[in-house]
Amino acid sequence: MKKEFETLVESSQLLKDMVDLKEVYWTNPKLGKYDEIKGKLPVKEEEITEAEKRLERFAPFIAKHFEDTVERKGIIESPLKEIPNMLEEIKKEDDISGKLLLKMDSHLAVAGSIKARGGIYEVLKHTEELALENGLIKEGDDYSQLASEKNREFFNQYTIQVGSTGNLGLSIGITSAKIGYKVIVHMSQDARQWKKDLLRSKGVIVKEYESDYSLAVKEGRALSDADPMSYFIDDENSKDLFMGYAVAAKRLEKQLAESNVLVNEKNPLMVYIPCGVGGAPGGVAYGLKAIFKEAVHIYFVEPTHAPCMLLGMATGLHEKIAVTDIGIDGLTEADGLAVGRPSGFVGGVMDYIISGIFTMEDEKLFHYMRMLNSSEDVQIEPSACASFIGPAKLLEFEDSIKYLKDNNLLESKDNFTHIAWATGGNLVPKEIMESYLQK
Numbered sequence: 386m387k388k389e390f391e392t393l394v395e396s397s398q399l400l401k402d403m404v405d406l407k408e409v410y411w412t413n414p415k416l417g418k419y420d421e422i423k424g425k426l427p428v429k430e431e432e433i434t435e436a437e438k439r440l441e442r443f444a445p446f447i448a449k450h451f452e453d454t455v456e457r458k459g460i461i462e463s464p465l466k467e468i469p470n471m472l473e474e475i476k477k478e479d480d481i482s483g484k485l486l487l488k489m490d491s492h493l494a495v496a497g498s499i500k501a502r503g504g505i506y507e508v509l510k511h512t513e514e515l516a517l518e519n520g521l522i523k524e525g526d527d528y529s530q531l532a533s534e535k536n537r538e539f540f541n542q543y544t545i546q547v548g549s550t551g552n553l554g555l556s557i558g559i560t561s562a563k564i565g566y567k568v569i570v571h572m573s574q575d576a577r578q579w580k581k582d583l584l585r586s587k588g589v590i591v592k593e594y595e596s597d598y599s600l601a602v603k604e605g606r607a608l609s610d611a612d613p614m615s616y617f618i619d620d621e622n623s624k625d626l627f628m629g630y631a632v633a634a635k636r637l638e639k640q641l642a643e644s645n646v647l648v649n650e651k652n653p654l655m656v657y658i659p660c661g662v663g664g665a666p667g668g669v670a671y672g673l674k675a676i677f678k679e680a681v682h683i684y685f686v687e688p689t690h691a692p693c694m695l696l697g698m699a700t701g702l703h704e705k706i707a708v709t710d711i712g713i714d715g716l717t718e719a720d721g722l723a724v725g726r727p728s729g730f731v732g733g734v735m736d737y738i739i740s741g742i743f744t745m746e747d748e749k750l751f752h753y754m755r756m757l758n759s760s761e762d763v764q765i766e767p768s769a770c771a772s773f774i775g776p777a778k779l780l781e782f783e784d785s786i787k788y789l790k791d792n793n794l795l796e797s798k799d800n801f802t803h804i805a806w807a808t809g810g811n812l813v814p815k816e817i818m819e820s821y822l823q824k
């Protein structure tokens with residue numbers, strides 16, 4: 386542990402438990418009423434609408450490039466599925482009431498993870514800028530014409546770079562290479578071999594680092610900044626990524642209405658999202674809060690070995706502290722969550738938005754993975770399974786119960802609609818999924 390943080394840890398039971406790798410729950414003391422806090426945020430609701438419209442403009446282009454998006458006419462969206470058998474299985478172990486739904490971003494087209502939202506959005510935004518500046522299209526045009534061989538050659542003059550633990554690299558690599566860009570993905574040590582292999586098979590340059598995620602990002606950023614023809618997608622600071630993720634909330638609102646799920650303060654949504662650096666869960670959380678306000682309660686989940694957002698938010702130090710600073714190793718089987726230092730930009734917004742954070746042991750990832758597989762025949766990757774600890778433990782931690790009491794929610798617990806956000810899985814090769822399920 387770094388000397389400067391010793392007294393900080395000594396003075397906090399939460400931090401001591403985190404250092405001991407115990408599963409913890411933390412309630413966010415700064416959560417505010419949405420209409421009172423929204424003016425303080427560095428993001429605006431209009432930006433979500435702008436992102437939604439941009440994705441609609443690009444839909445014909447996406448449909449032309451990616452066959453698996455044709456059915457939905459180029460709109461990349463995932464099913465919302467009720468999972469009653471999984472609920473029954475969880476009930477055998479824990480106290481849970483209400484309904485349980487799975488938001489299956491694990492099965493998003495193109496990238497097979499939640500990164501198909503933010504990652505693809507930022508690549509498209511950059512593409513639109515280049516195309517307008519260089520006269521390839523003008524406002525109001527049908528963007529499908531951008532998907533031509535001639536335009537692929539144009540985009541090939543440019544490079545896109547990104548640092549990734551795996552899935553962001555997959556999403557950005559797959560899309561950018563198809564559009565025509567040169568792509569360099571800077572992978573941290575946690576990235577799985579199959580993700581690197583898949584990217585290389587698409588012509589993407591994969592640089593591997595012996596170090597953690599923050600260093601892969603730093604290196605990538607420096608190399609990209611030195612090249613005027615290169616654009617860096619910055620997972621730690623990007624507002625564009627964040628807005629791409631936030632659009633999920635508008636789509637979810639429609640799906641809930643279509644499924645006749647009533648949402649109000651007495652029939653609240655309880656949403657659980659696995660968190661790495663924070664961008665994906667943060668964007669979704671912001672979007673949901675802007676729509677549902679006090680009728681939604683959002684919880685992040687992190688591994689006990691990499692609770693970076695919790696550390697940043699609970700200490701108020703955000704990106705100025707890393708889990709390794711207090712002697713936590715950052716090593717976890719949940720490769721998408723293997724991040725030691727959170728995004729300061731996202732943490733600053735989440736200060737006002739999320740209700741709390743749960744941490745969980747790696748072992749349970751595989752437990753829930755098997756449970757979901759056997760009860761619902763749905764396969765998702767280990768990181769995505771983190772979301773189930775939330776609904777399972779909401780009525781078990783003293784502080785999570787206290788939050789429900791303080792917000793007059795305990796008496797409505799039978800009306801809860803729990804949404805576990807399945808963040809990835811569809812591109813995992815069959816034999817690797819099989820080995821996870823044997824674990």
Ligand SMILES: *Cc1c(COP(=O)(O)O)cnc(C)c1O
Pocket residue numbers: 498499500552553659660661662663664665666667721722724766768769808809810
């Ligand atoms: C990226 C990712 C997350 C978390 O997103 P962050 O933006 O890193 O917080 C969660 N689950 C999976 C499967 C991911 O790929």
